[in-house]
């Protein structure tokens with residue numbers, strides 16, 4: 001049996017929708033108790049991968065084992081060992097908090113005598129004490145999300161798949177949600193969580209960066225930050241930003257909008273900071289300060305994603 | 316599962332009201348059929364007595380706008396001839412002892428004979444005739460009305476139609492309701508969550524159907540009560556037989572709705588397909604209005620696989636003939652085979668996969 005000590009193993013996992021390759025030859029190894037962030041832009045193939053790992057979609061090729069069980073041959077065994085929060089909000093809106101929990105407790109076959117305790121745990125985890133009899137559609141987004149997580153862990157699964165659990169939730173609620181994820185991880189739960197918020201990458205033990213169905217990089221946030229961008233990174237205050245990105249194309253290794261600034265990776269053999277200023281001013285743009293910055297994870301992602309180059313997974 | 320489903324049904328009182336009221340409305344609509352438009356049903360009069368009383372009674376028919384007297388006959392054979400030639404659809408026979416019985420017992424009867432070839436018209440004409448007889452005030456005493464059919468003697472107009480209507484309603488409503496149960500979960504996005512759990516396909520099937528079986532029985536009860544107390548259809552059979560056969564039928568229709576729901580992921584699509592597969596065969600081929608033995612051979616053969624046909628036959632026999640399960644073993648086993656096949660298909664249809 002593969003993956004005795006590994007919670008999740010995927011080898012050459014691919015999914016093809018008609019002619020479209022949504023997930024391309026993905027290799028993944030996740031140890032027990034890890035929190036792994038699955039990060040990539042919309043349409044990168046995050047959901048598709050998670051669905052294959054839950055046994056909801058059949059891989060077109062490749063293999064995956066979750067909790068030691070083959071997702072294609074033994075999806076039922078996989079389902080007994082996982083909790084899954086799908087991307088689309090997945091509770092019953094017309095039922096109350098308590099009724100949703102009771103329903104999921106029932107289908108997860110939570111033993112009767114343990115049920116009350118687990119339900120209390122889920123309710124307090126979601127911060128829903130006193131709201132047990134409210135209809136779910138009257139709850140705010142953050143609460144719904146935490147309740148959905150509560151439902152997904154009623155049966156104490158050793159592995160959790162969370163598909164963009166924090167999308168559309170206000171920042172404060174997002175932080176609370178990540179606290180919950182870490183609490184679960186400290187109890188030994190393995191968690192694979194997808195997100196398109198780059199800033200959430202910092203919360204993960206490791207990050208798998210996926211773009212156009214391919215795993216572009218994998219490693220801890222620290223490791224990824226050390227990635228060589230190929231040149232010095234400068235932050236340029238200028239306007240208009242969009243036109244500046246176009247103007248720099250060809251002169252620098254990489255230029256991307258970063259909030260209200262521009263981040264550019266300078267080509268060691270190309271123009272330096274002052275030459276860039278001239279180049280932009282010649283095109284009639286307002287240029288403010290240009291200063292060197294140390295790369296953030298986001299810079300690395302931008303570089304990896306737009307570079308389109310396939311890079312080796314960090315060891 | 317069943318508990319959750321019941322809660323959800325209760326949380327949606329509008330749909331529940333529709334589910335329970337729709338059958339009643341359909342019962343009234345279908346029960347009365349298209350009758351409101353038909354007037355001047357051609358009637359032959361055969362007044363064997365030709366007394367003042369009998370003419371008074373005949374006048375009630377003559378003066379009503381529902382009937383127009385096309386011929387006055389002088390012999391029993393004349394009725395058959397006139398009907399054969401299509402000159403009348405109904406014939407009123409007033410017996411020669413009409414006045415004498417009225418005088419002696421304050422009670423007399425007349426006979427109405429219908430050409431039941433056109434079941435619809437016959438049904439309507441019977442309703443009119445009963446209406447006229449009920450209102451007739453020109454006669455001093457009660458006149459019983461003995462409807463009898465001449466052709467297609469198994470057909471008995473409204474009594475014949477109503478049990479069929481019950482089958483049609485149960486089929487339509489049942490399949491409609493369940494066709495939504497699974498597709499609703501797909502549309503709301505809860506299905507993806509559901510299939511990621513260890514729930515089994517049969518748990519889903521049973522959980523989804525139990526509440527609807529209950530609704531199906533409530534509907535069947537409504538239909539039965541309105542058939543007997545509103546439409547006055549005699550109920551001669553046993554409740555036990557009715558219960559067993561109705562259960563089978565409900566299982567079949569709900570199972571079909573469920574199968575559709577599993578296959579079609581949009582609610583709209585599912586309910587339309589459900590309408591198509593229940594409405595057409597049920598109304599056209601079940602024999603509820605169009606007698607099966609008058610259909611072309613090929614269509615008769617097709618109607619053998621139309622499940623409501625068995626139930627229509629069964630209901631008619633239970634209502635009108637008081638048949639028990641032993642008399643009905645043929646259609647009942649037809650229905651039972653259907654139920655088994657459908658349940659088998661339904662229990663394997665649910666796939667816990669997105670592709």
Ligand SMILES: Nc1ncnc2c1ncn2[C@@H]1O[C@H](COP(=O)(O)OP(=O)(O)O)[C@@H](O)[C@H]1O
Pocket residue numbers: 017020022040041042043044045046047048049
């Ligand atoms: N059932 C499907 N049929 C066809 N294409 C699909 C299907 N599901 C997803 N895709 C496509 O696969 C790509 C990856 O989708 P997805 O895994 O949902 O991305 P992500 O979750 O990273 O945003 C998208 O381009 C999407 O359009």
Ligand SMILES: [Mg+2]
Pocket residue numbers: 043046047048087163164
């Ligand atoms: Mg997604």
